[in-house]
Amino acid sequence: MALEQLSEVIQRCQALPENSYTSEDYDLFTVAGRTCIEEGNSLQLLSIVLDEKNQEIVQCMGWNLLPPLVQVLLKKENKDLPHCLAVFNHLIEVCRPKELLIGLLEQLEHDDPDTTAESLHVLLTPLQKLLNLGVRKASSLGMALSSVLEQLCKLPVPETTEQEQDDVFSLGQCCSELSAFIQPFVEEAQHNHIRGKDSAQMMGDLPHNEDELRTELLKCMQVLSRLLLGVQLRDMDTLPESPLRDFASSILIGDSLPALVHRPLLRHRHIPGFLEEEVRYPKESLACIAHLLFVHHLLADMFPTVYQELYEKTLVRVEDCGLPVDLLEIKSFLSVPQNLVKVMTICPHQNLRSKGLKVFQLSIDKFNTEAKYKFFLMLKTSNHSGVEGYIIKNIKNQIDSALKAEGGNVWFEGLHLLPLLRSVLMLPDGPETDLLQYMDIMESLNLLRYLVIRDKTGIWTELYKIEDTFLKPLRVGINMSRAHYERELLITKEDKKTKAKVSVGDEKLPNMTTDTHIKALHSALHTFDMIESVLVRIEELVD
Template sequence: MAVEELQSIIKRCQILEEHDFKEEDFGLFQLAGQRCIEDGHINQLLEIIQDEKNKTIIKSMGWNLVGPVVRCLLRGREEDKREECFLIFDLLVKLCNPKELLLGLLELIEEPSGKQISQIILLLLQPLQTVIQKLPNNKAYSVGLALSTLWSQLSLLPVPHSEEQIQADDYGLCQCCKALIEFTKPFVEEVISDKENKENAKLKDELLKFCFKGLKCPLLTAQFLEQSEDVGNDPFRCFASEIIGFLSKIGHPVPQIILNHGRKKRTWDYLEFEEEEDKQLAESVASLTYLVFVQGIGIDQLPMVLSPSYLLQLNMEHIEVFLQRTEQSVYSKGLELLETSLLRLEDNSLCYQYLEIKSFLAVPQGLVKVMTLCPIETLRKKGLSMLQLFIDKLDSQGKYTLFRCLLNTSNHSGVEAFVIQNIKNQIDLSFKKTYNKWFAGAQLISLLDLVLSLPEGAETDLLQNSDRIMASLNLLRYLVIKDNEDDNQTGLWTELGKIENNFLKPLHIGLNMSKAHYEAEIKNSQQNNQASMCKGVCSVTVGGEEIPTMPPEMQLKVLHSALFTFDLIESVLARVEELIEIKSKSTSEENVGIK
């Protein structure tokens, strides 16, 4: 029945000119053709399309059958009809109006979700390429539209990370990346062949946008396999190499993009990036920089005369972009790029003026976020080692400036303890090697004002700040032992009264209050323990906040652990005060002896 209906419509349209076809004819043709496919009359439909007398009708109306044919191919229920379906599809691509066919194919690409995205893209990329190449004009717009649609769909696919995931390629992203390169190659070659053509200039812009989008997705988050001789095993490395190759071929080689990115507003203005696209551009160039400097793809294009400090300056902005993201794979790339850039520098060689550049302070603060918030332990440790490496590369004034910044902004006891330990190391170097004005005298006292203090005086949460307090006490103990009152190289003895008032006395009061509070909580917990046993849990409030519900013995363990921390702090505090007293008494006796 469906075949007869289709033949009837065709017979009526055969006597008409193309411009006389009515909208009703298009609708009836589509319905009848779709029913032929659904009812399995594939061979009859193929014969109708192959008939030379129907060429004009198929040219105008046949694109409506592309959707039903493609859906039939994707279902793959009737293997014996599959070959005929492919023949129909190929004929439609060959005979139909390319403009209408282009829109139809792009609509089909936009339809699916999940694993079907890659299936339909892999099926339609070659026909799509053929259709675009048949367009008589405005090819740049069509290529841009196609690439944008493809990228939008591919960006929905999860990026595989492990070697096993990449090999399995469950969602087909790796296959699609490879196919997308083959789809794009003819248009790149077209740009190269005639660079003076205005239409090709527009095509070049569309290809440039595509390359930037590819650098962002999937390459920004993609993990690369270990480098080996057989790079073909890593689809993302191959994709990255091709993208970088495209950039060079269309007149935007790696050095131009990386070295000019600081002037991007001027450099890329003709592309008319919107605000969101401009952010995307920053992430794309960051991804490119990682590929070049860490993965070594295209690094041979960079001039060898660039100094390590200049390369670090170039990369810091991109490292900041990586560390602003939340994906662990992107964090990791930022850390790798930072490590690669810093290792080129000698220790103590990075001038303090670099810290006047926004990214040079933003990156250490980004590292602090990785160290304190990232759930992956290896990345937290890597962030810590990168912060230490960055500190090592700074000159003395740079270290001093960064320490002040981190003490004022980190708001994390562990990070502050790490900074204080670094301050102690620099003071020690000043004693052992060359006198350093930044870690002695007035400059050091200014820094000690930040270190030897309690954020909220005696009311400070000593448990929350225990790491910082212990580091501060250990630094003060070191200074008392190392610096004699007569020498006073650090300026400590001049400021001792202020240190006692701002740090030691409030700490004494805070310890007494905290110990009394926790001892009372332990007593209450023990008294209530019997009543709580029937429930199996108990509740304790410390510092105005309730400890999460846990078994009574566990809560007692937590409370005793807190008391142990306070005892430890008190022990070190007592030792510091004892040393101060001994040193002061010794100096007084020496002065009396001299008299």
């Protein structure tokens, strides 16, 4: 039925002049043609499409057949794949580039990441061929890149070397195909730039604007901030073949790197529809460039500067205890270790958290003693128990160094030390502090035990206050917490006995959740015992 309808509309349109087809003709051709594909009549459709008498009709209307054709190409196992592929390729050859571009980009848009990679694989090559045929190449390329990058950034990024090596999310494949897609346009833009520069020199003037094609290619900069910023690139020793690393290099090579970093915005060009915002270099992209250059040394031979591993490499060159306290008054300087705290605490990748901790400690080591003292006071208010515990360990180490120096460090002994101790030896919510959440309590107790044993820190003049604000509330808190968890443990065990008697047929209901709960309660009680054991030792030392 659909094949007959298609033949009828074709015969009627053959008698009409080109561009005089009605909207009804378009609708009938579209519905009948799509139905032929869906019903498996692609061979007959191919015959109609290739018929020399029908080329004007196909040229005007054929692009409407793209949606069902692309669906067949994506499924691959369809028996009509060869015929549909032949129809698709013929449409790319004869249809009007403008309509084809719109049709292909519509087929590229998906909300499901599972189909994104395959769509890019199928459509990038015909898009590249199509763009090379179009007269408005630059603006068409800009449209295509915006759509392609939007889809590419939907793909998950690999978190492990194995995931990247196996390309489990097809991100590496898509990045390689995108590199191949833009390569001829990059080469053309570079050729135009050289030719334009030579022409300008011959006329006694230098070019001051970028051509349209190069401007549109700069949209690939979006990948730096939206995709590559979240990728942990592996070095050559870890992963010799890395499509993501190659892709990052191909993006960087598209512009002169020194000019790219030092020129935050292209000069305005008077081109209809041109928006400066589209070629602005986002700060995130520039940060990603710096990381790729300075840390991974991508295209190192193209960038004339001293290479360091950014902050870490800069710190390594500084003498220990060589950074003065005045630097903490510089907001941008202080923000670096503060941002490292965020990396250490909220970054989802364990290796980056560990790296952040290493660099964070390195930055502490480079401060002089007064700077360390004031830095610890600032960071003690981080409201993150792990970070505060780490700070307390550093405070203990500095006190130990001060005592060994015998008076050489006034900031971690005597009167200066007491305000720092008051910020450390305290419970944020008094006796009601959640001791399991506030695990810095163990570090605080170990520090206090150390101070009492050393007996040379001035702690005894402050001890009566510490007993009132820290030790006594802690004792009450331990008793309250232990009583609560022991009661919860008793209730849970009783519930387990009750549930064990309930069965379905001859099968007992599983009690895995109850067992896990009991283990957690035992673990909490063990933690309270550990805290109390240190507390008792301190009380004995004080007595």
